[in-house]
Amino acid sequence: MKFWLMKSEPDVFSFDDLMARPAKTEPWDGVRNYLARNHMMAMKQGDLILIYHSNCAPPHVAGIATVAKEAYPDSSAWDPASDYFDPKSPAEKPRWFRVDVKGVKALKEPVALATLKADAALEGLEVVRKGTRLSVTPVTEEEFVRVLSLGNTKYSTK
């Protein structure tokens, strides 16, 4: 099993929104960055995800999710009405992909970015690095478990 961190802007789509969805599941549309896409294509069903809220005060990790469906073409790219429309990713030859993400549980206590930055065990976490904009990043199992611990949350990673 692998571990990931995915960003969302809570004003647009929050972890609570995810938990409120039917089956707690949502297609993760609109990723338009090659490295982030490649990470999504490497995801396997059942992988665990930290959902991070950016562009809010304070930025924080909000909850745990899992990969409900592995990468498949992101149809929003071929919908001219979509904000994510990209004529360079037609249905016949899709460039952009999405996964379905299923909410698992909220962290008992959200873990603020400042807390992540202050933790020596999380130095390698992409999101604590200044200027990082990647919306999908891999994390190690140790980092994943550490964040849960900071959030006073128990969840088995086995």
Add this chain to the structure above:
DNA sequence: GCCAACGTTGGC
């Protein structure tokens, strides 16, 4: 609102 980081675009 400012600005650093950095991905993308397009001229050459």
Add this chain to the structure above:
DNA sequence: GCCAACGTTGGC
């Protein structure tokens, strides 16, 4: 293929 200009992200 280089690189300057530009746009976006996102913390502060």
